[in-house]
Amino acid sequence: KAGVTQTPRYLIxxxxxxxxxxxxxxxxxxxxxxxxxxxxxxxxxxFEYFSETQRNxxxxxxxxxxxxxxxxxxxxxxxxxxxxxxxLYLCASSLLDSYNSPLHFGNGTRLTVT
Amino acid sequence: GQQLNxxxxxxxxxxxxxxxxxxxxxxxxxxxxxxxxxxxxGPVLLIALYKAGELTSNGRLTAQFGxxxxxxxxxxxxxxxxxxxxYFCAGQLLANTGNQFYxxxxxxxxVIP
Numbered sequence: 387k388a389g390v391t392q393t394p395r396y397l398i399x400x401x402x403x404x405x406x407x408x409x410x411x412x413x414x415x416x417x418x419x420x421x422x423x424x425x426x427x428x429x430x431x432x433f434e435y436f437s438e439t440q441r442n443x444x445x446x447x448x449x450x451x452x453x454x455x456x457x458x459x460x461x462x463x464x465x466x467x468x469x470x471x472x473x474l475y476l477c478a479s480s481l482l483d484s485y486n487s488p489l490h491f492g493n494g495t496r497l498t499v500t
Numbered sequence: 501g502q503q504l505n506x507x508x509x510x511x512x513x514x515x516x517x518x519x520x521x522x523x524x525x526x527x528x529x530x531x532x533x534x535x536x537x538x539x540x541x542g543p544v545l546l547i548a549l550y551k552a553g554e555l556t557s558n559g560r561l562t563a564q565f566g567x568x569x570x571x572x573x574x575x576x577x578x579x580x581x582x583x584x585x586x587y588f589c590a591g592q593l594l595a596n597t598g599n600q601f602y603x604x605x606x607x608x609x610x611v612i613p
Contacts, residue, residue: 390542392542419601428503428603428605434598436598441598442597476543478542480599484594485531485592486548487599488533488545488592489590489592489601491535491542491543493541494541494542
């Protein structure tokens with residue numbers, strides 16, 4: 387079974403630009419979450435989607451948005467990029483809304499803002 | 501969001517030594533998870549614990565779900581160079597809005613051959 391797939395693996399953008407990251411969850415997984423990982427802040431929760439609906443949202447500005455499609459694939463968008471947005475963005479999926487359904491992560495997209 | 505208290509922050513050990521790390525929280529969790537992250541990769545699930553008091557092994561790794569449901573530990577026996585990486589604990593809570601996950605700040609492990 388294929389794991390969580392994220393594209394692209396690396397991105398270099400300049401301040402002010404916008405970026406879209408893509409995530410394909412494990413087949414059958416309906417919940418998709420996004421995390422920002424930086425050396426100083428660890429794993430920070432961005433948002434979670436389930437059946438095309440955003441259910442939970444972390445404490446990030448409105449420049450960060452996402453969506454989920456009917457096939458559970460998800461995209462994350464960051465507008466008006468800032469230098470501080472440089473990070474590893476991780477997507478994770480889980481199968482069910484139950485206690486025994488852990489998160490499975492992709493390998494991330496490394497975003498560098500210059 | 502909430503972060504768990506994970507310790508130690510970093511460890512430098514000789515190959516062959518045993519390793520122990522733990523996570524504590526002020527909240528009760530339904531599930532405790534342990535992940536390992538290699539440089540440039542995403543976290544990989546090592547062990548999942550579903551019941552208070554549960555002790556689970558995965559090869560040289562052993563983890564336990566604390567009786568109070570507020571803590572967990574991970575042990576690695578006879579460490580080898582490929583154990584190098586960052587280990588994260590995570591607590592999982594089943595809420596009205598679905599699963600919620602809270603992560604530790606990570607333990608960076610260096611194994612000296």
